[in-house]
Amino acid sequence: QKEVEQDPGPLSVPEGAIVSLNCTYSNSAFQYFMWYRQYSRKGPELLMYTYSSGNKEDGRFTAQVDKSSKYISLFIRDSQPSDSATYLCAMSLFYTGANSKLTFGKGITLSVRP
Amino acid sequence: SQTIHQWPATLVQPVGSPLSLECTVEGTSNPNLYWYRQAAGRGLQLLFYSVGIGQISSEVPQNLSASRPQDRQFILSSKKLLLSDSGFYLCAWSVPDRQNEKLFFGSGTQLSVL
Numbered sequence: 001q002k003e004v005e006q007d008p009g010p011l012s013v014p015e016g017a018i019v020s021l022n023c024t025y026s027n028s029a030f031q032y033f034m035w036y037r038q039y040s041r042k043g044p045e046l047l048m049y050t051y052s053s054g055n056k057e058d059g060r061f062t063a064q065v066d067k068s069s070k071y072i073s074l075f076i077r078d079s080q081p082s083d084s085a086t087y088l089c090a091m092s093l094f095y096t097g098a099n100s101k102l103t104f105g106k107g108i109t110l111s112v113r114p
Numbered sequence: 115s116q117t118i119h120q121w122p123a124t125l126v127q128p129v130g131s132p133l134s135l136e137c138t139v140e141g142t143s144n145p146n147l148y149w150y151r152q153a154a155g156r157g158l159q160l161l162f163y164s165v166g167i168g169q170i171s172s173e174v175p176q177n178l179s180a181s182r183p184q185d186r187q188f189i190l191s192s193k194k195l196l197l198s199d200s201g202f203y204l205c206a207w208s209v210p211d212r213q214n215e216k217l218f219f220g221s222g223t224q225l226s227v228l
Contacts, residue, residue: 008155036217041202041222041224042221042222043120043204043206043219043220043221043222044158044204044217044219045218045219046216046217046218049216088157088158101160101163101173102160102217104157104158105157106155106156106157107157
Protein backbone atom coordinates (compact mmCIF):
# COMPACT_ATOMS: atom_id res chain seq x y z
CA GLN A 1 0.00 0.00 0.00
CA LYS A 2 1.37 3.39 -0.96
CA GLU A 3 1.85 5.95 1.78
CA VAL A 4 -0.36 8.53 0.11
CA GLU A 5 -3.05 7.77 -2.44
CA GLN A 6 -4.84 10.41 -4.45
CA ASP A 7 -7.64 9.95 -6.96
CA PRO A 8 -5.90 10.02 -10.35
CA GLY A 9 -8.56 11.99 -12.22
CA PRO A 10 -8.76 13.96 -14.38
CA LEU A 11 -11.79 15.77 -13.07
CA SER A 12 -13.97 18.09 -15.15
CA VAL A 13 -16.71 20.23 -13.61
CA PRO A 14 -18.87 23.16 -14.75
CA GLU A 15 -18.17 26.63 -13.44
CA GLY A 16 -19.83 27.23 -10.08
CA ALA A 17 -19.70 23.59 -8.99
CA ILE A 18 -18.47 22.43 -5.62
CA VAL A 19 -15.33 20.35 -6.02
CA SER A 20 -14.12 17.71 -3.59
CA LEU A 21 -10.54 16.45 -3.88
CA ASN A 22 -9.39 13.64 -1.62
CA CYS A 23 -6.32 11.82 -0.40
CA THR A 24 -5.96 8.78 1.82
CA TYR A 25 -2.83 7.77 3.66
CA SER A 26 -1.56 4.74 5.49
CA ASN A 27 0.85 6.20 8.06
CA SER A 28 -1.13 7.24 11.12
CA ALA A 29 1.87 9.24 12.36
CA PHE A 30 1.42 11.97 9.74
CA GLN A 31 0.68 15.22 11.52
CA TYR A 32 0.96 18.05 8.99
CA PHE A 33 -1.22 18.17 5.91
CA MET A 34 -0.99 20.45 2.90
CA TRP A 35 -2.56 21.08 -0.45
CA TYR A 36 -0.55 22.50 -3.33
CA ARG A 37 -1.91 23.89 -6.59
CA GLN A 38 0.16 23.54 -9.74
CA TYR A 39 -0.65 25.29 -12.97
CA SER A 40 0.60 23.75 -16.19
CA ARG A 41 4.39 23.94 -16.55
CA LYS A 42 4.76 25.85 -13.29
CA GLY A 43 5.98 24.96 -9.83
CA PRO A 44 3.45 23.98 -7.14
CA GLU A 45 2.26 26.71 -4.77
CA LEU A 46 1.03 26.11 -1.26
CA LEU A 47 -2.72 26.51 -1.04
CA MET A 48 -3.69 25.19 2.39
CA TYR A 49 -1.81 24.01 5.47
CA THR A 50 -3.36 22.22 8.42
CA TYR A 51 -2.17 20.48 11.54
CA SER A 52 -3.97 17.45 12.97
CA SER A 53 -7.71 16.88 12.51
CA GLY A 54 -10.34 19.48 11.72
CA ASN A 55 -11.31 22.01 9.10
CA LYS A 56 -9.59 25.12 7.83
CA GLU A 57 -11.26 27.64 5.58
CA ASP A 58 -9.68 30.23 3.32
CA GLY A 59 -12.07 32.00 0.99
CA ARG A 60 -13.60 29.47 -1.37
CA PHE A 61 -11.25 26.73 -0.17
CA THR A 62 -11.76 24.41 2.80
CA ALA A 63 -9.26 21.79 3.91
CA GLN A 64 -10.52 18.94 6.03
CA VAL A 65 -8.48 16.36 7.91
CA ASP A 66 -9.91 13.20 9.46
CA LYS A 67 -7.03 11.44 11.18
CA SER A 68 -9.22 8.63 12.47
CA SER A 69 -10.04 7.65 8.89
CA LYS A 70 -6.65 8.74 7.52
CA TYR A 71 -8.38 10.90 4.97
CA ILE A 72 -7.93 14.50 3.88
CA SER A 73 -10.05 16.59 1.55
CA LEU A 74 -9.95 19.91 -0.23
CA PHE A 75 -13.28 21.53 -1.06
CA ILE A 76 -13.57 24.31 -3.61
CA ARG A 77 -16.82 26.30 -3.58
CA ASP A 78 -18.10 28.23 -6.57
CA SER A 79 -15.34 26.84 -8.75
CA GLN A 80 -13.90 29.13 -11.40
CA PRO A 81 -12.04 28.44 -14.65
CA SER A 82 -8.98 29.91 -12.94
CA ASP A 83 -9.10 26.96 -10.52
CA SER A 84 -8.15 24.66 -13.40
CA ALA A 85 -4.87 23.15 -12.28
CA THR A 86 -3.32 20.05 -10.76
CA TYR A 87 -3.85 19.70 -7.02
CA LEU A 88 -1.37 17.75 -4.92
CA CYS A 89 -1.83 16.69 -1.34
CA ALA A 90 1.23 16.47 0.87
CA MET A 91 1.88 15.41 4.42
CA SER A 92 4.72 14.99 6.87
CA LEU A 93 5.59 13.35 10.14
CA PHE A 94 7.52 16.11 11.79
CA TYR A 95 7.62 19.84 11.63
CA THR A 96 11.37 19.97 11.53
CA GLY A 97 14.46 17.85 11.88
CA ALA A 98 16.49 15.50 9.74
CA ASN A 99 13.65 13.03 9.33
CA SER A 100 11.01 15.53 8.36
CA LYS A 101 10.12 15.12 4.71
CA LEU A 102 7.02 15.80 2.72
CA THR A 103 5.24 12.88 1.10
CA PHE A 104 3.21 13.97 -1.92
CA GLY A 105 0.24 12.43 -3.63
CA LYS A 106 0.50 12.07 -7.39
CA GLY A 107 -1.91 14.93 -8.01
CA ILE A 108 -5.28 15.26 -9.68
CA THR A 109 -5.91 17.53 -12.64
CA LEU A 110 -9.03 19.66 -12.35
CA SER A 111 -10.68 21.40 -15.28
CA VAL A 112 -13.46 23.92 -14.65
CA ARG A 113 -15.57 24.49 -17.75
CA PRO A 114 -16.97 28.01 -18.32
CA SER B 115 10.01 39.48 -0.18
CA GLN B 116 11.58 36.18 -1.09
CA THR B 117 11.92 34.95 -4.64
CA ILE B 118 13.33 31.80 -6.17
CA HIS B 119 14.86 31.69 -9.61
CA GLN B 120 15.37 28.52 -11.58
CA TRP B 121 16.74 28.17 -15.07
CA PRO B 122 16.55 27.20 -17.83
CA ALA B 123 12.81 26.65 -18.27
CA THR B 124 13.29 24.06 -20.99
CA LEU B 125 16.27 21.92 -21.89
CA VAL B 126 16.80 19.27 -24.53
CA GLN B 127 19.97 17.24 -24.12
CA PRO B 128 21.39 14.16 -25.86
CA VAL B 129 22.06 10.97 -23.91
CA GLY B 130 25.53 11.02 -22.40
CA SER B 131 25.80 14.79 -22.21
CA PRO B 132 26.40 16.67 -18.94
CA LEU B 133 23.76 18.62 -17.05
CA SER B 134 23.80 21.67 -14.86
CA LEU B 135 20.62 23.24 -13.48
CA GLU B 136 20.88 26.23 -11.22
CA CYS B 137 18.60 27.65 -8.58
CA THR B 138 19.00 30.79 -6.51
CA VAL B 139 16.91 32.23 -3.72
CA GLU B 140 16.68 35.92 -2.82
CA GLY B 141 15.40 37.68 0.24
CA THR B 142 16.23 35.09 2.89
CA SER B 143 19.30 33.69 4.61
CA ASN B 144 20.30 30.07 5.19
CA PRO B 145 17.22 28.57 3.56
CA ASN B 146 16.68 24.85 3.30
CA LEU B 147 16.99 23.96 -0.38
CA TYR B 148 15.52 21.05 -2.28
CA TRP B 149 15.60 19.43 -5.72
CA TYR B 150 12.52 17.48 -6.77
CA ARG B 151 11.74 15.61 -9.97
CA GLN B 152 8.20 15.29 -11.26
CA ALA B 153 7.58 12.57 -13.83
CA ALA B 154 4.23 12.14 -15.52
CA GLY B 155 1.95 9.99 -13.40
CA ARG B 156 4.56 9.54 -10.68
CA GLY B 157 4.22 12.57 -8.48
CA LEU B 158 6.99 14.57 -6.85
CA GLN B 159 10.16 12.75 -5.94
CA LEU B 160 12.65 14.35 -3.56
CA LEU B 161 16.15 14.04 -5.00
CA PHE B 162 18.35 16.16 -2.72
CA TYR B 163 18.02 18.60 0.13
CA SER B 164 20.44 20.89 1.86
CA VAL B 165 20.33 22.65 5.21
CA GLY B 166 23.52 24.64 4.67
CA ILE B 167 26.51 25.35 2.44
CA GLY B 168 28.22 22.14 1.44
CA GLN B 169 25.62 19.99 3.25
CA ILE B 170 23.82 17.74 0.80
CA SER B 171 21.55 14.81 1.57
CA SER B 172 20.66 12.43 -1.21
CA GLU B 173 17.32 10.70 -1.14
CA VAL B 174 17.51 8.47 -4.16
CA PRO B 175 20.61 6.77 -5.63
CA GLN B 176 20.85 7.92 -9.21
CA ASN B 177 22.82 9.48 -11.95
CA LEU B 178 22.56 12.96 -10.45
CA SER B 179 24.44 15.01 -7.89
CA ALA B 180 23.81 18.31 -6.14
CA SER B 181 26.00 21.03 -4.74
CA ARG B 182 25.49 24.15 -2.67
CA PRO B 183 28.48 26.41 -3.26
CA GLN B 184 26.82 29.48 -1.73
CA ASP B 185 24.15 30.04 0.88
CA ARG B 186 21.36 30.69 -1.60
CA GLN B 187 22.57 28.72 -4.61
CA PHE B 188 21.72 25.11 -5.34
CA ILE B 189 22.97 23.23 -8.39
CA LEU B 190 21.84 19.93 -9.85
CA SER B 191 24.36 18.15 -12.05
CA SER B 192 25.03 15.05 -14.02
CA LYS B 193 28.17 13.92 -15.83
CA LYS B 194 26.29 11.74 -18.32
CA LEU B 195 22.56 11.98 -18.81
CA LEU B 196 20.38 8.91 -19.25
CA LEU B 197 17.02 8.68 -21.00
CA SER B 198 15.45 8.03 -17.61
CA ASP B 199 16.64 11.45 -16.38
CA SER B 200 13.93 13.15 -18.43
CA GLY B 201 11.36 14.95 -16.33
CA PHE B 202 10.28 18.19 -14.75
CA TYR B 203 12.84 19.37 -12.21
CA LEU B 204 11.83 21.67 -9.42
CA CYS B 205 13.91 23.61 -6.97
CA ALA B 206 12.31 24.63 -3.68
CA TRP B 207 13.21 26.37 -0.45
CA SER B 208 11.83 26.55 3.06
CA VAL B 209 12.47 28.68 6.10
CA PRO B 210 15.42 27.48 8.22
CA ASP B 211 14.49 24.94 10.89
CA ARG B 212 11.01 24.62 9.44
CA GLN B 213 11.47 22.10 6.66
CA ASN B 214 7.85 21.20 6.37
CA GLU B 215 5.97 24.33 7.19
CA LYS B 216 5.95 25.71 3.69
CA LEU B 217 7.82 24.77 0.56
CA PHE B 218 8.23 27.49 -2.05
CA PHE B 219 8.89 26.12 -5.50
CA GLY B 220 10.63 27.57 -8.50
CA SER B 221 9.04 27.56 -11.92
CA GLY B 222 10.73 24.32 -12.94
CA THR B 223 12.92 23.01 -15.76
CA GLN B 224 11.47 20.60 -18.31
CA LEU B 225 14.35 18.32 -19.24
CA SER B 226 14.11 16.06 -22.25
CA VAL B 227 16.92 13.59 -22.81
CA LEU B 228 16.94 12.23 -26.34
